Amino acid sequence: NAGVMxxxxxxxxxxxxxxxLRCSPMKGHSHVYWYRQLPEEGxxxxxxxxxENIIDESGMPKERFSAEFPKEGPSILRIQQxxxxxSAAYFCASSPPGTVKNIQYFGAGTRLSVL
Amino acid sequence: AQKVTQAQTEISVVEKExxxxxxxxxxxxxxxxxFWYKQPPSGELVFLIRRNSFDEQNEISGRYSWNFQKSTSSxxxxxxxxxxxxxxxxxxxxxxxxxxxxxxxxxxxxxxxxQVTL
Numbered sequence: 001n002a003g004v005m006x007x008x009x010x011x012x013x014x015x016x017x018x019x020x021l022r023c024s025p026m027k028g029h030s031h032v033y034w035y036r037q038l039p040e041e042g043x044x045x046x047x048x049x050x051x052e053n054i055i056d057e058s059g060m061p062k063e064r065f066s067a068e069f070p071k072e073g074p075s076i077l078r079i080q081q082x083x084x085x086x087s088a089a090y091f092c093a094s095s096p097p098g099t100v101k102n103i104q105y106f107g108a109g110t111r112l113s114v115l
Numbered sequence: 116a117q118k119v120t121q122a123q124t125e126i127s128v129v130e131k132e133x134x135x136x137x138x139x140x141x142x143x144x145x146x147x148x149x150f151w152y153k154q155p156p157s158g159e160l161v162f163l164i165r166r167n168s169f170d171e172q173n174e175i176s177g178r179y180s181w182n183f184q185k186s187t188s189s190x191x192x193x194x195x196x197x198x199x200x201x202x203x204x205x206x207x208x209x210x211x212x213x214x215x216x217x218x219x220x221x222x223x224x225x226x227x228x229x230q231v232t233l
Binding site: 033035041042043044045048056058059089091093102103104105106107108109111 | 119148150152157158159160161162165206210212219220221222223224225226
């Protein structure tokens with residue numbers, strides 16, 4: 001049973017470019033979460049999605065960031081016009097429905113570097 | 116608002132020593148979950164344990180044990196007879212129970228870096 005898959009593992013962008021981060025949840029999981037980890041810091045929640053729905057986006061910056069989890073395919077975190085401050089590790093997690101839905105399993109992360 | 120505090124930024128121990136990682140949390144919810152995750156040098160996060168706020172029993176899993184004390188809002192993690200492979204950053208996290216059908220975001224502490232040397 002494959003875990004949460006994130007790609008790419010490393011992404012380099014120049015200021016002003018777009019970054020697209022992909023996340024495929026574990027099989028059978030219908031909840032996806034995105035977190036950001038700045039260097040030497042803990043993870044900060046960004047957004048929580050179920051298929052085709054954003055449930056909680058209270059941690060998303062108001063501009064340049066968007067997320068989707070379509071009916072088919074992976075969840076995408078999109079950052080437009082990246083700036084140096086966007087350099088961080090972005091982690092995706094998924095959880096199953098039902099009584100254990102609060103256990104979130106994490107992918108290996110995407111390390112975004114903005115030059 | 117929820118908050119998790121891991122006051123120990125970094126701990127160094129020699130192999131076979133016991134080590135306790137502290138976690139203190141704040142929440143207004145009566146039902147919540149507490150978690151520990153391990154982040155080894157390779158960078159991924161590994162789930163270790165989830166604890167329900169209504170279950171204050173301590174838990175042991177091999178060399179790992181967890182002490183949940185609601186009275187002091189603490190959820191401490193002890194590694195017995197530490198090994199070099201335990202070297203990692205350990206995160207404590209908290210989530211509310213969430214509405215029916217939905218889960219809830221995790222609020223993480225800033226982590227404790229554990230270095231185990233020979």
